Amino acid sequence: MFGRVCLLCSLSRPVLSAHLSRTHQLRAFISSYESQYSLNKLYPGSDQDVTKPLDKPSKELFLRLQDDIEEVSETEKFSGFIPIDKLNIKFSKSGGPGGQNVNKVESKVDLRFHLESAEWLPASIRAQIQEKKQTNINAKGELVITSQKTRSQMRNVQDCLQKLRDIIAEVQRTPKEPDENSAAVWRMRQEKSTRERLKQKTIHSRTKTDRQVYADE
């Protein structure tokens, strides 16, 4: 009896019953074997337990998904985090050709949220979206983004969110002011191109005149 060892754990104590409890099996799995390359040794500072979420995700984490955001002020800066539960995402069937698949699969994604009451967006960005993206805002004041780019619903949701992030980045971009010299340079280039054009026109006109034949010649 003492020669027989528990098949599932590294403790060599005698097995009295062939059927072990679930928790015993699983506890044994977790605590059993650690080689030179176990994650504990490769990354001593990290918690191996995948189920436990991070204590403090870094502030710049969600900004990895977002293009450069201008820092208006510390309170006004967009963190990059979009709360999905605050968005109203609906699915429907896409248009276009595709036979049975496009007729049955709900791959079109409609994403909308009320702009004024979106607390997760800084007020300045909300104002800029209201001003610059009127065509994407409906009568109820909701910003509407749709996507039926791909066959997959998940990919289209990704596309909608990417479009949202692009809008947030776009409305913050200020157009570059032309500097003093460049206005004069632009005017000179315009005049030069006009002169050139008229010169070519005159040459062409002469060619056409030369081709004319008079009856008495």
Place this chain on the structure above:
Amino acid sequence: MGSMGNRKALEMVRSMPRVSFVNIRDNPGSKKQKKIRGQGGSRGGESGRGRSGKSKRDTRPPIGYEGGTTPFYLRIPMFPFYKNFATRRQYLPVSLEKLQHLIDMGRIDPEEPIDVTSFVHAGAVRINVFDRVYGIHLTDEGADKFVAPVNLEVQWTSELSIAAVERSGGTISLGYYDPQSLDILSHPLQFFRRGQPIPKRLLPPKDLVDMYTDPSKRGYLSDPNQIKEDRLLLAQKFGYELPDLTKGSRRALHRLRKDPRQIFFGLQPGWIINLTDRAVLKPVDAELQEFYRA
């Protein structure tokens, strides 16, 4: 207890001289005589070069020589379309749709960790390492409909598949198995019957190290903290709320991970599994134990 024939044979042998190389021979037909070159009409000795003459004494032209014209094999240009294809690694595809189907049909148990063995035993793939198969590629077909919360380990996958699995409240990781380990993992019973100790799983080769240490691919050698960060990022990218894995009865399941040197859950390198006696033999020698922990 012998039959009459056996008894007679034994009596004969008792009275015969001692068996040695001098008085035994092979069974007829067991050894085929090797054909010696040129034992034809002229009774050999010419090494296949024939009787005297130029052709016997000369050196021969190279194979494919066409008397001076450009040979066929040099006329045709090289088209290396399939160069090195025979040496490339292959990963057998299993879609998320297929995996969901297998779980629904009860061929894979979602309450247990799912790895290559589960797929092979469910009949989804047949792994032959001599075809340079290095594992399973989880494709993203059926990602929209995947709902099973699983603890999954495969060898290749895409970002969308990872998102689909994590959205359903599961975990996925990419683990490398060298061909010997993969063969053992795919055919465990066959291996146990050999009576050999479980070997250590090797680390990935140079060109795969980047992949298996990449947290965005959930590599098994990547930093767990970076994986947690990437889970949050992926949820933001694909627009779902990351399920809380601390709650629910499946928490213990999702915490299970193999050590990089381990092939099977719960079994260590160096152990010999005896199926007939239902026993496990473990090395006692300190050097061996140190070797298997390295």
